[in-house]
Amino acid sequence: MITYLEAIREAQAKALADDPRVFIYGQDVGAFGGAFKATKGLAKEFPGRVLDAPLSEDAIVGLAIGAAIDGMRPIVEMQFADFSTVGFNQIVNHAATHFWRTGVPCPITVRLPSGGTAGSGPFHSQCMEALYATYPGLIVMTPATVEDAYSMLLEAVAIDDPVIFCEHKYLYYHLKAEALPTEAMPVGKARIARAGRDLTVVAYSAMVHEALACAEELAGEGTEIEVVDLRTVKPLDTDTVLASVARTGRLLAVGEAWPWGGVNAEVVARVASDGFALLDAPPRRLNAKDTPVPFHPNLWGTHRPTARSIAVAVREVLSQ
Amino acid sequence: MITYLEAIREAQAKALADDPRVFIYGQDVGAFGGAFKATKGLAKEFPGRVLDAPLSEDAIVGLAIGAAIDGMRPIVEMQFADFSTVGFNQIVNHAATHFWRTGVPCPITVRLPSGGTAGSGPFHSQCMEALYATYPGLIVMTPATVEDAYSMLLEAVAIDDPVIFCEHKYLYYHLKAEALPTEAMPVGKARIARAGRDLTVVAYSAMVHEALACAEELAGEGTEIEVVDLRTVKPLDTDTVLASVARTGRLLAVGEAWPWGGVNAEVVARVASDGFALLDAPPRRLNAKDTPVPFHPNLWGTHRPTARSIAVAVREVLSQ
Amino acid sequence: MQEPLVESVHPPAPEEYLRAYRTMLLARISEEKYASLYRAGKIFGGVFIGRGQEALSVSIGQSLRRGTDIFAPLIRDQAGRLAFGESVLDATRTYLGSRLGPMRGRDGNVHRGYPREGHLAMISHLGAMISVVSGALFARRMRGLSGFVGAVCIGDGGTSTGAFHEAVNQAAVEKLPLVVVVANNQYAYSTPTSRQFACDDLLDRARGYGMRGHALDATNLAACLQTVGHAIDLARTGGGPQMIVATLLRLCGHGEHDDGNYIDPKQHTEVGGDCLPLAERLILENKWADAAEIEAWRKTAVREVDEAVATAQREALPDPDAEQWQAITTARLIDGFTE
Amino acid sequence: MQEPLVESVHPPAPEEYLRAYRTMLLARISEEKYASLYRAGKIFGGVFIGRGQEALSVSIGQSLRRGTDIFAPLIRDQAGRLAFGESVLDATRTYLGSRLGPMRGRDGNVHRGYPREGHLAMISHLGAMISVVSGALFARRMRGLSGFVGAVCIGDGGTSTGAFHEAVNQAAVEKLPLVVVVANNQYAYSTPTSRQFACDDLLDRARGYGMRGHALDATNLAACLQTVGHAIDLARTGGGPQMIVATLLRLCGHGEHDDGNYIDPKQHTEVGGDCLPLAERLILENKWADAAEIEAWRKTAVREVDEAVATAQREALPDPDAEQWQAITTARLIDGFTE
Ligand SMILES: Cc1ncc(C[n+]2csc(CCOP(=O)(O)OP(=O)(O)O)c2C)c(N)n1
Numbered sequence A, B: 001m002i003t004y005l006e007a008i009r010e011a012q013a014k015a016l017a018d019d020p021r022v023f024i025y026g027q028d029v030g031a032f033g034g035a036f037k038a039t040k041g042l043a044k045e046f047p048g049r050v051l052d053a054p055l056s057e058d059a060i061v062g063l064a065i066g067a068a069i070d071g072m073r074p075i076v077e078m079q080f081a082d083f084s085t086v087g088f089n090q091i092v093n094h095a096a097t098h099f100w101r102t103g104v105p106c107p108i109t110v111r112l113p114s115g116g117t118a119g120s121g122p123f124h125s126q127c128m129e130a131l132y133a134t135y136p137g138l139i140v141m142t143p144a145t146v147e148d149a150y151s152m153l154l155e156a157v158a159i160d161d162p163v164i165f166c167e168h169k170y171l172y173y174h175l176k177a178e179a180l181p182t183e184a185m186p187v188g189k190a191r192i193a194r195a196g197r198d199l200t201v202v203a204y205s206a207m208v209h210e211a212l213a214c215a216e217e218l219a220g221e222g223t224e225i226e227v228v229d230l231r232t233v234k235p236l237d238t239d240t241v242l243a244s245v246a247r248t249g250r251l252l253a254v255g256e257a258w259p260w261g262g263v264n265a266e267v268v269a270r271v272a273s274d275g276f277a278l279l280d281a282p283p284r285r286l287n288a289k290d291t292p293v294p295f296h297p298n299l300w301g302t303h304r305p306t307a308r309s310i311a312v313a314v315r316e317v318l319s320q
Numbered sequence C, D: 001m002q003e004p005l006v007e008s009v010h011p012p013a014p015e016e017y018l019r020a021y022r023t024m025l026l027a028r029i030s031e032e033k034y035a036s037l038y039r040a041g042k043i044f045g046g047v048f049i050g051r052g053q054e055a056l057s058v059s060i061g062q063s064l065r066r067g068t069d070i071f072a073p074l075i076r077d078q079a080g081r082l083a084f085g086e087s088v089l090d091a092t093r094t095y096l097g098s099r100l101g102p103m104r105g106r107d108g109n110v111h112r113g114y115p116r117e118g119h120l121a122m123i124s125h126l127g128a129m130i131s132v133v134s135g136a137l138f139a140r141r142m143r144g145l146s147g148f149v150g151a152v153c154i155g156d157g158g159t160s161t162g163a164f165h166e167a168v169n170q171a172a173v174e175k176l177p178l179v180v181v182v183a184n185n186q187y188a189y190s191t192p193t194s195r196q197f198a199c200d201d202l203l204d205r206a207r208g209y210g211m212r213g214h215a216l217d218a219t220n221l222a223a224c225l226q227t228v229g230h231a232i233d234l235a236r237t238g239g240g241p242q243m244i245v246a247t248l249l250r251l252c253g254h255g256e257h258d259d260g261n262y263i264d265p266k267q268h269t270e271v272g273g274d275c276l277p278l279a280e281r282l283i284l285e286n287k288w289a290d291a292a293e294i295e296a297w298r299k300t301a302v303r304e305v306d307e308a309v310a311t312a313q314r315e316a317l318p319d320p321d322a323e324q325w326q327a328i329t330t331a332r333l334i335d336g337f338t339e
């Protein structure tokens, strides 16, 4: 059995082994193996290629950009996604614009340990995928499975564009697979995580699992929901989403991020524009509440969508 | 005649005169009067209350936050909206969360000279309203008229919450009014900038004027479009938008920002969810292209929506 | 700007010293309690303690005047917080998620604060609090007040943030009465100072900002009280911003989830003195108190902590249904979007 | 770490000096041309020139080796760019929006660069280029190369950015062969240094990072060539990162839209020498060239600039219909969203 977190470690080990241009840079990623142990043992296995950085997110990303322009394939680990606000400028104004401005690609991968877990609070729980997806020039990956965590991270390092890799902390230990994948779905394509005829739930990252749990529960009541796992939010695979809505006629977009804008708004807007005639009922969104992510589990459990609140929303859409 | 820019200056003069808690802080805002002269003469008129800051956006916002928590009403001028990425963390993680976390409000106003003008290029043209609107705890204003620039800035300073004030550089000199307003529409309410029966264009900031120019042109062809000026993008006045769509049956959301996510996605998603039955055709969006904002006017003129490209999109929606 | 100050340490007034010692004791005991509650799975979120840093921290809180001054503590400042007037009960409430705690379950543990009382509520992003303290000082100066001062804590790791640099430089330009206390405890999480900076002495940075610098051995409570007190006095009386660089060792893991096994054992001999027994020894040597008295204080502290835990555990937890899910205060401007 | 270096200036080899002088002349003349084109409404975007800063800038470009080294110029580095090997034609193309310019109309003027040749394309956000140069150096070291160096320019204003601090500290920790050249031209836009920093001398910062510092009078070309050359040599030969703090005055507005009327006239007497005539005087005094030769060089430079303008003006402008509107290179991952 291999966890989502181990898959991330293994993907990095493979990238380091296969490609001498790869190195890892971030706070405590060296001998310590990272705050979550995503780089455990790698500093020893690949001497001089897994390096501790000072507490300087702007300079961490900046150094990675310079190395990438010069032909390397750096992987940056942010200790938490939330701290990427401090490296934000280098990511969105430097890495993202470099290819378009100069014709020279900037292949960095920025790993963002993302999303909420019980007790993490306002500054260790954020979902930042939409922030980055808004900027031209970035690829934004949001793997929901062990297999995707592994194969998409490999792909992130391999492609010539900057990638924001949003790995979900809630899945780190909870999610397990039998083995690492040997084949992979192409990046940029969404996946039907569960087939169903009554309603399409579009989700990504940890919310895929809440949606699947909800689907399981509703199946007992005779309702079959289809769950689409976006896998990447930029590019966003509109075709797969539309094909699903064509089958079900109903859409619920579920995301852990805040309600204003973001992936859910983008999904609903695309379906409303390009699949208007497919809809038998108004599309709906389910998001976290419009406050900072609360610290206490009692509040946190209500702040973000869960299988239970998804089920409530599904029933509402089905009733229309 | 008073310009949009002068209205911003006058609002700040009035705020300084009326409320001893107000001060202005930013690069070159003092004796020099700001890069755009939005604070012209104010340092002299209000000694010690209009202060030049070092080239330190994070510390500029941080100082304003501390002063606001301590009872002041700081106005921060970013030299360009684009540089607010460097003060981003203090805005979104500190100012935005403070009231919710502690119960103590943080009434700062951050002025962002926003949007494109010919020749400004990738780093002096950005529209950042959606970035900030995503975060709980912020109000985001996007005035499109001289009157709104004046009265909304006064309101921004008056309210107890942090406000991101997106003033559009293209409107600074181009837009003129007879006089400053003595009354104002409430903040948070959208405005029907032009009434029409055939299609609703929802816009904000500079795009309101492109939409109005387009409406003028189309009126000659017998097509009457209604233009809704959002005025604030957070809160977003869904009711006024829905009421307009109820009259016209058709929606085109127009924004100068990039296509993924943002205000347009939010508008379309809200209308699709809450006004599905009102729509006679699929809603549509028109945005800038998904690249950095180009420097050369030849490219820039095509990158962002214009009256002409809006007309093309309007005809497309009307043909459906 | 003057040369870094290296003061000869003469013991402070006994009452001051004993007050500080008792607060250190309370900090140590309360944090040991939180750590054990954490191990028992009774605390959500991380537990980060100030073991070994109490002398430095208490000196800050005790040298400040609540009601006049601003204090921005960080994760290792239980002692400073208590000395600045926080009750053990409020601290404990935050750890145990009581709805009556200052953060009402919305934020946790070390993020607590009481901004109206000048005790700021840290955000996690290191370096961010410095300019915010400056802002409060700036506000007070603008209102014509005087005699106030602000103190802000930062670690060796935190000195590498851009926020630190911008804010310290800004405070110097504005000549604010700010005391920046750098606790160089040799590690930022697992990262030793050799991977954090390359200067001979962080104190050299003071001159580069045009600030007065103060070196300090933070294992020595008398030195801490004297140097911190002096720097705060200087700032308070118009001396401009001050930078203290205190040397010590983090005598624990980064948080209670971490055993800190990467800490170089040599550090323990070089800078690893534990300020608490060292302070106790001085008390006994000076006969300011005897062992029995100290034991009685310890018992009092243990009782206070136990009572706080018992009280907080009886209190209601946050209730999502009673919660006001709104991040702004201007009700009419709450986004109408409801899901 | 050693003491800041104050070197006695002995004139460099005449050929080196004359080469630098001719590049300065070309820089000055080309920028005067851009300024007049700007006034005539022929240039989009801002025009920012390096009047008075040419001696410093040229010394950087000329001391570096194109193909081996990395150079990150800023807005006042026309001279350094040309010395590092940029053609006047490519510079002019960028100002005039030619589609054949390095930025193809996508970005403009001072933002141009040729990253494949080690000439980086600045983003506007000040401070951001420093860590990026470090990254390229880091990459080269990792690939086992040696003998390379990177130079990065920053202004007095730029030293206040968090990005500057993080990057300079990082370079010191990594012991990279980086030369950070601070051009203290007394103003950041309208802001005088008194509102920018409070230290006695920015050079004091070098020690705080554990870097060697070099003071420099940037009105003196011989001093610039010597000190910049020396710092670059030190970095190249394993001396670790170097910081140069050069003193001069910005002899123009911030940009050509600005008359700079806020500049304190006293500054002109104190630090306001113009490096170009000063360099010319030294040439004449040393009889390295006579007035007629210098006049001939000037004419050559004028002709080169005029030709570049004429050529660039004949070239096609960017065409939105021919433009590839895609910000990423992996075609299969372009977002399918089309409007
Ligand atoms: C900007 C930022 N990046 C990363 C972190 C994650 N982080 C939390 S504590 C810590 C180490 C802090 O070290 P130091 O400043 O020396 O303080 P100490 O823990 O030693 O008291 C890190 C990296 C953070 N809080 N903020």
Ligand SMILES: Cc1ncc(C[n+]2csc(CCOP(=O)(O)OP(=O)(O)O)c2C)c(N)n1
Residues within 6 Å of the ligand: B027, B055, B057, B079, B083, B086, D075, D076, D124, D125, D126, D154, D155, D156, D157, D158, D159, D161, D183, D185, D187, D188, D189, D250, D254
């Ligand atoms: C982070 C950031 N904030 C603001 C600006 C706007 N700006 C452009 S140039 C400038 C002044 C720069 O002064 P200095 O660093 O001294 O360089 P100089 O212009 O004197 O060469 C400012 C404030 C910017 N480019 N980047």
Ligand SMILES: [Mg+2]
Residues within 6 Å of the ligand: C155, C156, C157, C183, C184, C185, C186, C187, C188, C189
């Ligand atoms: Mg530390």
Ligand SMILES: [Mg+2]
Residues within 6 Å of the ligand: D155, D156, D157, D183, D184, D185, D186, D187, D188, D189
């Ligand atoms: Mg300058």
